[in-house]
Amino acid sequence: MSLSPEQSENLLLWLDQQGVNPVCQSCGNNNWRGGELLLLPIMFGQPNTPPTAVPIGSEAYIAYVTVVCNHCGFVKFYSARNAGLI
Numbered sequence: 001m002s003l004s005p006e007q008s009e010n011l012l013l014w015l016d017q018q019g020v021n022p023v024c025q026s027c028g029n030n031n032w033r034g035g036e037l038l039l040l041p042i043m044f045g046q047p048n049t050p051p052t053a054v055p056i057g058s059e060a061y062i063a064y065v066t067v068v069c070n071h072c073g074f075v076k077f078y079s080a081r082n083a084g085l086i
């Protein structure tokens, strides 16, 4: 799901309030946009064994939000929960 322009602006403001370095580590510019909300499944299992099926439920997923450099396209991920988006 794409962020609305207001959500994108609020996300960038939140990152600034957290003291996140605004310089893109890929190209050195400072021109970002909030991108997409992602819901990714958490794999279950023991180390060095194939993962088991992902159980259905809210604890089986983690929500991220992307922040994209408008100059080079570098993508950063942040917790959507921490950012107040969910």
Ligand SMILES: [Zn+2]
Pocket: 024, 025, 026, 027, 028, 029, 069, 070, 071, 072, 073, 074
């Ligand atoms: Zn960049």
